[in-house]
Amino acid sequence: MQDKIVIVPCFNEFDRLPINDFYAFLESGQKSFNLMFVNDGSTDKTKSLLEEIRLKFPEQVGVLNLENNVGKAEAVRQGFLKAFDDNFDIIGFMDADLSVPIEEIKKIVDIMEQTPSLNIVMGSRIKRLGSHIERSEFRHILGRIFSTFASLILKLGVYDTQCGAKVFRREMVADIFKDSFITSWLFDVELLARYKRKFGEKHCYSSVYEYPLGTWVEVGGSKLRLKHYFMVPFQLVKIWRKYH
Ligand SMILES: Nc1nc2c(ncn2[C@@H]2O[C@H](COP(=O)(O)OP(=O)(O)O)[C@@H](O)[C@H]2O)c(=O)[nH]1
C-alpha cells in the first residue's frame, strides 16, 4: 500500500473548519491516509486548533506552521515540498472548508493508487444528473466562463481547473512544485501549464484525469473578494505570457 497525504491550506479557519468531519474521518482507521494542515500565518486561533487535532492523531496528522501569510498557492507548495521530503508516494491538496467532502478526496486518491498510468487526478464540478453540485448561479456562471478561458489559454480540453481537490504522484512534485507560482489564486492553471510544458499535450490526455465529483457543496465564508475577480483576466494573461 502506498503512503498518501493530503495538504489542507488554512488561513484563519478557526470558525469554519469542519472539525467533526475531520475527526470522523481520522477515527475511521485509514492509517495510510495522512493529513497535513498548513497554517498560513493565521491571526485567529487556527494554530491552536490544528495543534489540538495533531495531538489527538499524531500518527496521521502533521501541521506546518508558516509565520507569515503567504497565500494559498505558496502554502500548498510548501506543503508539497515537505510531503516530498517525508517520502509520501501520493500527495494531494484540498480546501479546509470541505466543499469537496473527505469521502470524495479519498475516491480521488484511490483512483490514483489503482491507476499507475495517471500522474494527476483532479476533482471536477460537472453539474450533471446524478451529481449534487451546489453552487450559486453567479459563481457557477463565472466559473464556467473562467474555465473556458483557462482551457483556451492552456490549449487543453480541461473542464474545471479551479476545483480545490487535486492529487499528484510523487514523481511530479519536482517538476511542478519546485518553483514559486506567479499567481496566488490561479495556481491550479499554472500546475497544468507546467505539466503540459514538461510532458506535452498528448500525454496530458492520457495521464491526467478529471474525476466528476458526486458531491460538491459551496461553503460560505470564501476569502475570494470582488477585487480578485477583477484581477483574473490580468492574471490569466500573465500565465499565458509566462508559459506560452
Ligand atoms: N494558505 C492560505 N490559504 C488560504 C488563503 N486564503 C484562503 N485559503 C485557503 O484556501 C482554501 C479555499 O478558500 P476559500 O476561502 O474557501 O475559497 P473558495 O472556496 O475558492 O472561494 C481554504 O482551505 C482556505 O483556508 C490564504 O491567504 N492562504
Ligand SMILES: [Mg+2]
Ligand atoms: Mg471554499
